[in-house]
Amino acid sequence: MESFFVRYRNLLVLLAILVAQIIGLAMQVRRAGAGRSTLDSHDSSGVRLIRLWAEALVSPPERVIHNTKLGILHVWNNYFYLRNVRQQNQDLQKTIDRLRLEQAALLEDARQGQRLQALLGFQEKYIYATVAAQAIGTSGSEQSHVFYIDKGEDYHLKPDMAVITGDGIVGKIRDVFPHTAQVLAINDQTSGAGVILQTTRIRGILRGNADGQLMIVGILADERIQPGEVVLTAGGDLIFPRGLPVGAVEKVIRDPDRDAFIDVMVKPAAHLDRIDEVLVITSTQPRFSDQQQKDIAASEAVKGAEAEAIQEQLKASQINAERLPGLADPNAPAANPPAKPGENPGQAAPAAVPPAPKLLPTLHPDRFSPGAALTPDTGAGTSASPKTGTSSSQQSAPPSAPRRNP
Amino acid sequence: MSLLGANFRRDMEIHRYPLLVYGLIPLIALVLQAWLPRVLGAYTWLDLPLVVTIYFALGRRSPIQGTLMGAAIGIFEDALSHHAIGVNGIAKTAVGFLAASVGIRIDVENFTIRVLLNFLLSLLSSAIFLFVYRVLLGLDLEWNWLTQLFIAIGNSVIALVLFPLLDRLQIRD
Numbered sequence: 001m002e003s004f005f006v007r008y009r010n011l012l013v014l015l016a017i018l019v020a021q022i023i024g025l026a027m028q029v030r031r032a033g034a035g036r037s038t039l040d041s042h043d044s045s046g047v048r049l050i051r052l053w054a055e056a057l058v059s060p061p062e063r064v065i066h067n068t069k070l071g072i073l074h075v076w077n078n079y080f081y082l083r084n085v086r087q088q089n090q091d092l093q094k095t096i097d098r099l100r101l102e103q104a105a106l107l108e109d110a111r112q113g114q115r116l117q118a119l120l121g122f123q124e125k126y127i128y129a130t131v132a133a134q135a136i137g138t139s140g141s142e143q144s145h146v147f148y149i150d151k152g153e154d155y156h157l158k159p160d161m162a163v164i165t166g167d168g169i170v171g172k173i174r175d176v177f178p179h180t181a182q183v184l185a186i187n188d189q190t191s192g193a194g195v196i197l198q199t200t201r202i203r204g205i206l207r208g209n210a211d212g213q214l215m216i217v218g219i220l221a222d223e224r225i226q227p228g229e230v231v232l233t234a235g236g237d238l239i240f241p242r243g244l245p246v247g248a249v250e251k252v253i254r255d256p257d258r259d260a261f262i263d264v265m266v267k268p269a270a271h272l273d274r275i276d277e278v279l280v281i282t283s284t285q286p287r288f289s290d291q292q293q294k295d296i297a298a299s300e301a302v303k304g305a306e307a308e309a310i311q312e313q314l315k316a317s318q319i320n321a322e323r324l325p326g327l328a329d330p331n332a333p334a335a336n337p338p339a340k341p342g343e344n345p346g347q348a349a350p351a352a353v354p355p356a357p358k359l360l361p362t363l364h365p366d367r368f369s370p371g372a373a374l375t376p377d378t379g380a381g382t383s384a385s386p387k388t389g390t391s392s393s394q395q396s397a398p399p400s401a402p403r404r405n406p
Numbered sequence: 407m408s409l410l411g412a413n414f415r416r417d418m419e420i421h422r423y424p425l426l427v428y429g430l431i432p433l434i435a436l437v438l439q440a441w442l443p444r445v446l447g448a449y450t451w452l453d454l455p456l457v458v459t460i461y462f463a464l465g466r467r468s469p470i471q472g473t474l475m476g477a478a479i480g481i482f483e484d485a486l487s488h489h490a491i492g493v494n495g496i497a498k499t500a501v502g503f504l505a506a507s508v509g510i511r512i513d514v515e516n517f518t519i520r521v522l523l524n525f526l527l528s529l530l531s532s533a534i535f536l537f538v539y540r541v542l543l544g545l546d547l548e549w550n551w552l553t554q555l556f557i558a559i560g561n562s563v564i565a566l567v568l569f570p571l572l573d574r575l576q577i578r579d
Binding site for chain 2 (some may be wrong): 053065139148169
């Protein structure tokens with residue numbers, strides 16, 4: 001027996017290590033039905049520990065490399081490569097002056113918009129807090145489009161926070177470590193983001209393919225989708241706020257598996273291959289600054305004062321209406337006077353006839369004129385005859401309730 | 407390809423390195439592999455940890471050591487990715503074992519053999535990765551063999567440059 005182990009020790013060691021890893025893999029996946037499996041979205045404590053060790057070993061050298069690169073670039077760009085800087089400076093100064101004017105106008109609009117949205121209870125998600133971070137490394141694997149940023153739990157980052165750049169969305173945080181975080185890029189096969197095409201308003205799911213290209217899947221064939229159309233986040237995935245740029249349609253191809261569907265290839269707005277600085281969206285809840293809160297309060301106060309003024313006006317008009325003489329004869333008895341004592345309560349007063357609409361006088365009355373049929377003796381043209389000496393309104397006044405003699 | 411007796415090669419040409427090299431070189435390979443895509447973008451057609459695994463397995467000519475080093479490096483790579491831990495581990499374990507087993511029988515100092523071995527073992531590693539991912543785990547994964555071919559070529563070229571450099575770290579009697 002001893003010779004067997006000695007003779008086949010290489011194979012036995014290989015088998016033992018393979019079996020151990022296979023068992024470890026089996027513990028990380030679960031059945032998703034239809035013969036397919038899926039990875040656990042959250043790592044177990046053991047797996048997380050291994051990832052933590054690996055990250056702790058790789059991150060410090062990556063930081064050193066990254067900082068060295070930044071330092072070299074800084075020295076080069078600020079002390080050596082200064083060609084055309086004076087001209088650029090002048091151009092930029094002009095641009096700044098122009099943008100200041102535009103910004104002042106836009107700021108007013110933005111504040112007004114926020115005030116109105118707050119007043120209307122608008123629940124749209126906006127980016128209210130971000131954390132800037134530097135990308136320091138990647139997974140190094142062709143099949144895993146993840147990268148690491150230099151901020152982690154120390155900056156209160158959490159899984160599923162959206163990661164963007166000024167150009168567009170980049171990914172979401174998958175795992176957070178003490179001083180770093182792992183970001184799953186949107187061009188990974190396992191990522192997913194709800195998107196909408198800006199012009200056609202067609203919605204779909206964005207994910208990556210084997211080559212790390214972006215594609216929108218699950219769209220019914222539609223001829224309106226043309227290259228160049230802007231793709232935005234739809235906001236339905238609870239990760240990316242609505243309306244962030246994703247990219248532009250590059251081309252449309254048929255879904256190889258389903259005839260009626262197409263895949264829309266998207267050129268990303270952000271440079272996913274060369275990411276340096278990113279922003280992590282840490283809050284999308286409406287949170288206004290002090291000044292904005294004051295503005296909103298002032299607006300609310302104005303709104304309350306206006307409502308109060310309207311109420312005052314209504315009250316005053318009612319008082320005036322009571323004081324002014326009305327059309328009804330104040331001396332006339334009420335249409336439905338209260339039953340007097342002694343009267344039979346069972347004898348109900350005659351029901352009030354609803355008022356009929358007032359008719360305008362007929363200029364050339366004939367037998368079809370209103371009232372002509374009712375008064376045949378008067379003959380045509382007498383229904384509204386001036387002989388009566390009464391106004392048309394009086395003529396066409398609704399029949400009043402029968403008078404009761406007291 | 408010059409075939410030699412297994413015992414002869416084992417006794418005469420087992421490469422020995424300072425202990426630090428066994429830890430430091432794989433770590434540098436892993437760090438560079440994680441950092442290079444930031445510079446080269448989508449054109450990072452190389453797998454430095456695999457090249458290092460093959461190098462040490464060939465040099466040490468010990469299947470057990472090759473297996474262990476392959477497993478450790480592969481698991482480390484998996485830990486940096488978002489895949490299940492063990493996919494790369496199994497692929498590189500097999501590659502380490504095979505490289506060491508082959509290293510016993512052939513002259514690994516020959517440049518042509520080095521290039522050929524790196525090319526074939528890179529493709530084998532990709533195939534094992536795909537097998538584990540799709541068949542063993544039943545997970546969906548789109549695959550592009552052309553990229554894997556480029557990576558295999560890249561590994562072969564890198565091996566041509568890297569192997570002589572690493573040979574300088576050997577302990578010479």
